[in-house]
Amino acid sequence: MVTLLKTPATWPRILLARSAEKDPTDLDAAVAAGAFDGLRRAIRDLGGAATIATIAASGLRGRGGAGYPTADKWRTAADTDADRRYVVANGYGADPASHTDRTLMLRDPFAVIEGTAIAASAIDATEAFIAVRGEDSDVIARLSAAIGAATDAGFIGADVLGSGRDLWLAVRPVQGAYMLGEETVLLKALEGKRGQPEQKPPHPATVGLYDRPTVVNNVQTLAAVPWIVRSGADAFRATGSTSSSGTVLVQLRAPGKEGIAEVPLGTPLRDIVKLGGKLQAGRTLQAVLIGGPSGGLLPPDALDTPYDFGTLREAGAHVGSGSVVAVDDRTDLLELVGVLTRFCANEACGKSIPCRIGTKRLAEIVARREGGLLRPVDTQLAADLAHDIVESALCDHERLATFPLTSGMRYFGSDFDHANRPTPVATEAAR
Amino acid sequence: MSLVPGLGLVKGMALTLRRIFEPKVTVRYPEVRLDVPHKFRGRLQLLYDEWGTLKCETCFQCAQACPIECIDMGGIDTRGRYHVHWGAPETYGERREESAMRRSGRPVPDPAYRPFEPIAMGEVDRILEEYDHDPARMLHILEATQDAYGYLPVAALKRISHATGAWYAMIYGTASYYAHLRFEPATASEQAAAVADHRPAEGEYLSALGAALEGGGRPGAPARA
Ligand SMILES: Cc1cc2nc3c(=O)[nH]c(=O)nc-3n(C[C@H](O)[C@H](O)[C@H](O)COP(=O)(O)O)c2cc1C
Ligand code: SF4
Ligand code: FES
Numbered sequence: 001m002v003t004l005l006k007t008p009a010t011w012p013r014i015l016l017a018r019s020a021e022k023d024p025t026d027l028d029a030a031v032a033a034g035a036f037d038g039l040r041r042a043i044r045d046l047g048g049a050a051t052i053a054t055i056a057a058s059g060l061r062g063r064g065g066a067g068y069p070t071a072d073k074w075r076t077a078a079d080t081d082a083d084r085r086y087v088v089a090n091g092y093g094a095d096p097a098s099h100t101d102r103t104l105m106l107r108d109p110f111a112v113i114e115g116t117a118i119a120a121s122a123i124d125a126t127e128a129f130i131a132v133r134g135e136d137s138d139v140i141a142r143l144s145a146a147i148g149a150a151t152d153a154g155f156i157g158a159d160v161l162g163s164g165r166d167l168w169l170a171v172r173p174v175q176g177a178y179m180l181g182e183e184t185v186l187l188k189a190l191e192g193k194r195g196q197p198e199q200k201p202p203h204p205a206t207v208g209l210y211d212r213p214t215v216v217n218n219v220q221t222l223a224a225v226p227w228i229v230r231s232g233a234d235a236f237r238a239t240g241s242t243s244s245s246g247t248v249l250v251q252l253r254a255p256g257k258e259g260i261a262e263v264p265l266g267t268p269l270r271d272i273v274k275l276g277g278k279l280q281a282g283r284t285l286q287a288v289l290i291g292g293p294s295g296g297l298l299p300p301d302a303l304d305t306p307y308d309f310g311t312l313r314e315a316g317a318h319v320g321s322g323s324v325v326a327v328d329d330r331t332d333l334l335e336l337v338g339v340l341t342r343f344c345a346n347e348a349c350g351k352s353i354p355c356r357i358g359t360k361r362l363a364e365i366v367a368r369r370e371g372g373l374l375r376p377v378d379t380q381l382a383a384d385l386a387h388d389i390v391e392s393a394l395c396d397h398e399r400l401a402t403f404p405l406t407s408g409m410r411y412f413g414s415d416f417d418h419a420n421r422p423t424p425v426a427t428e429a430a431r
Numbered sequence: 432m433s434l435v436p437g438l439g440l441v442k443g444m445a446l447t448l449r450r451i452f453e454p455k456v457t458v459r460y461p462e463v464r465l466d467v468p469h470k471f472r473g474r475l476q477l478l479y480d481e482w483g484t485l486k487c488e489t490c491f492q493c494a495q496a497c498p499i500e501c502i503d504m505g506g507i508d509t510r511g512r513y514h515v516h517w518g519a520p521e522t523y524g525e526r527r528e529e530s531a532m533r534r535s536g537r538p539v540p541d542p543a544y545r546p547f548e549p550i551a552m553g554e555v556d557r558i559l560e561e562y563d564h565d566p567a568r569m570l571h572i573l574e575a576t577q578d579a580y581g582y583l584p585v586a587a588l589k590r591i592s593h594a595t596g597a598w599y600a601m602i603y604g605t606a607s608y609y610a611h612l613r614f615e616p617a618t619a620s621e622q623a624a625a626v627a628d629h630r631p632a633e634g635e636y637l638s639a640l641g642a643a644l645e646g647g648g649r650p651g652a653p654a655r656a
Contacts (some may be wrong), residue, residue: 096633097640134611174570176609177630192569194495194604199467210567255644293636327643339632339639346632350492391461 002099003259005252005275012239014227014247015220016262019107025142027110027149035110036155038226042118043163046229048078051122055225057233059245064090064183064218065291065320066396067244067309070225076205077213078123086209087120087128088190091139091219092174094181095292095321100249101219103260105132105139108223109146115222117156117167118229119215126166129209130219131186134175143171178293178347182395183216185349196351197395220249241266241308248319250307252276254326255283263307270303273326283328287412289336291320293343294400296407297333316407318400333415337404338363338370344401352394359401361385366405369416379416382409491607494600503600548586554579555587559594566597569605573612582616 004016018024018033027035042051056071077085089112093101105112112130120128132139147169151157160167174180174189184198187209208214224246228236240246244265251260254276261275273288287297290307296317298305305315312318327336345359365382368374375381386402393399409416458465475493478486494502558575562568572595576587583606592599606612610629617625627634 096637176611178633189570191567192571192573192605193601194608196608199469253640253644258644325640325643331643336639336643339635343632343636346630 002103004103005257005259005261007261007263007275008271011262011264011267012247013262014236014239015104015111015223015249016107017227018111021108024107024109025145025149027146027153030108030110031153034230035226036114036150038229039114039117039121039155040161042229043121043161043165048122048124051118051229052078054229054233055122058228058236059233059240059243060221060224060228060236061244061309062218063220063224063248063319063322064181064216065318067319070217070221073203073205073215073217074119074123076203077208077215080206080213082213084127084210084212085123085125086212086214087116087123087125088183088186088204088209088214088216089116089128089130089219089222090181090183090186090216091130091132092181092186093133093321094178095323096178097253098251098292098321098323100251100260100322102133102136102139104219104223104249105130106142109143110150111223111226112143112219113146113150113156113169115217115219115225116169117160118225119217119222120167121160121163121165123213123215125215126168128167128169129172129190130169131172131174131180131190134173136173140171140173147171177349178343179349179397182397184395186216187214196349197397199394240264241306243310244308248307249322251321251323252326253324255279255328266306266308268303269298269305269307269324272307272324273303276326279328283330285326286329286331287327287333289325289327289340289404290317290323291400291403292323293321293340293347294318294397294403295320295323295325295340296403297337297411298407299411302411316403316410318403320400333408333412334366334370337408337416338366340404341366341401344397344404348397348401349395352392352398354389354393354398355395358385358389358393359398362389362402362405379409491600491603495598495604497600548584550580550584550586552586552590555590556594559591564594564596566595569595569597569602570609573602573606577612582613585614 004019018030018035021029021033023029030036046054052071052074055074056069060070061067062070062073091101091105091112093099116128116130120126130143132143134140147156151169154161156167156169158166172190174186177185177195179185179195179197180189182197183204184200185195187204188198189195190209204214204216206213208216224236237245241264247262247264249260250263250272252258252272252275254273256279257275257277261272263272269288269290273285279285285300287299288303289295289297290312296312296315298315298317302315305311307319307324309319327333341359341363345363348355348359350356362382362385365378365385368378382405386406389402390399480486555576558572558579561575562572569591572591573583576591577583580587588602588606589599591597592602606614610626613625
């Protein structure tokens with residue numbers, strides 16, 4: 001199991017508050033620690049509209065990467081006329097190097113289940129799915145056990161908490177592609193179709209699973225919901241930054257230490273990187289890769305940037321999968337950018353032209369740089385191509401696929417300048 | 432059928448006539464963007480490469496997008512799979528030009544047409560029954576079929592298409608997208624290799640992150656000033 005990094009005592013614990021339980025599927029212990037209080041309050045005292053209003057007041061934003069206000073999504077789904085509505089908890093965890101969502105589901109399955117149940121009751125849905133990786137049998141087993149226990153205790157299932165409404169929850173394993181993490185692709189997979197994204201709008205909140213209004217939320221987003229309903233919107237607002245409240249899980253990798261930490265939004269990057277301990281003697285920090293395979297590379301000067309949806313985006317990175325990788329001065333950044341761009345091009349679904357061809361061309365340009373065979377026009381070409389991809393992309397994947405290269409060129413220009421790279425011939429001669 | 436014979440034709444012509452006299456507008460893309468219908472794919476045209484052979488990769492995307500299921504094709508796809516079509520092979524030219532063969536990694540001279548392997552249908556029918564012939568549970572049906580036969584036989588896909596009413600192109604599209612589904616029998620290690628081959632960049636990504644932490648992209652790379 002992944003290690004949890006020790007965080008400063010002043011950082012609040014919201015998502016991992018119950019993570020010390022010995023047996024995470026022990027319902028009685030979880031209930032003693034407050035599980036399902038939120039659901040009871042949402043159903044008995046608040047009702048749908050007031051629950052959504054509470055979430056709106058708390059300032060909760062989506063943890064899936066984009067930071068979309070959660071209450072807006074719920075309200076849209078609740079206000080759309082339909083015979084059925086669905087909630088899908090996105091626990092796919094597309095980035096193979098980030099274990100944040102999976103750690104949450106393993107450590108506190110009831111928080112995810114309760115959050116999903118509250119979302120379903122708020123938008124008047126009777127069916128909800130938790131989508132997880134098909135190859136991750138631990139997560140599937142734990143969630144299934146927890147759902148079984150919660151159903152037996154009457155927290156979900158038929159006639160929830162005596163309210164007269166039904167709420168059925170199921171784990172849905174999917175596997176086989178990075179893109180399955182994207183919400184429209186995930187819905188396609190749940191419908192048994194080829195995993196290619198749909199144009200947005202219409203967003204899933206109006207036309208989603210089986211063409212019904214569907215709330216798709218990251219499991220971390222949903223796990224924060226019970227806490228908010230129980231402790232109040234103001235308590236949640238008090239944590240995190242002014243623009244985004246609350247905490248997120250970060251998968252930190254630094255030379256010497258790796259693990260998961262619960263970090264309040266708005267924390268300066270410096271404090272996050274510090275959790276990873278000291279660099280080896282004689283090494284200096286060269287860059288921080290933030291956001292997973294489509295993440296941005298930020299230089300050490302940018303360590304004061306708050307870890308927040310808006311500020312990271314401005315700096316050329318994004319929260320993404322919650323992965324933060326500190327690389328020291330031995331790493332060849334150009335090679336790293338090559339690997340990332342290739343990964344994104346390879347996982348592109350092939351539906352739209354920026355996706356099918358744009359990302360491939362971008363990977364080719366990076367490969368020419370890596371090989372020291374840069375053409376004089378390539379720097380301009382890369383910038384233009386990246387711009388065109390961002391402008392014309394069908395889904396977010398292509399837009400984000402440009403991040404490693406554009407952030408690299410922005411902050412590490414000289415590394416990316418072909419004049420500073422040995423040509424293959426010169427390298428041969430040097431051997 | 433309409434009551435007046437030919438009324439549909441007149442209606443259609445009337446629409447054409449009206450459209451002819453409507454003012455033409457040029458939209459200043461990308462500043463202004465029109466709503467694009469869900470299945471719109473632009474103008475469809477088969478292209479030829481510089482050697483005069485069709486560029487079509489038999490990927491079935493156009494067939495999946497086609498709203499009235501009028502596109503179909505036969506031959507081999509880029510991953511070397513024969514008989515990916517739905518209808519009878521006589522109705523289209525099978526794609527077996529040299530370039531198509533080479534692209535899919537098949538030996539080039541392969542003139543004989545081999546009908547797909549017949550299979551015992553009992554298992555597929557049991558699986559279809561179990562999943563209520565529900566096309567919305569296609570992934571489960573395919574996974575169960577693969578468990579039963581060890582791979583996805585073309586004959587089974589055709590049966591599934593018949594029984595669920597889902598287009599063959601859609602089922603093929605689903606089956607060819609997910610890395611864990613396969614069209615040929617494979618051993619476990621071959622399957623693992625095939626999945627890795629399907630997604631070659633994932634391993635590279637993970638090992639690059641590992642290498643970055645150990646220090647240096649390449650083992651033994653010198654520190655840079
Ligand atoms: C390429 C790509 C991969 C994604 N992967 C994930 C993922 O693994 N998990 C996730 O929760 N969201 C992922 N997302 C974001 C989802 O599309 C969606 O925005 C999110 O699940 C919505 O939940 P939220 O409102 O709670 O953020 C991904 C998006 C893209 C473009
Ligand atoms: S099958 Fe694929 S490559 Fe061939 S014409 Fe259709 S979309 Fe193009
Ligand atoms: S990845 Fe293909 S359209 Fe976005």
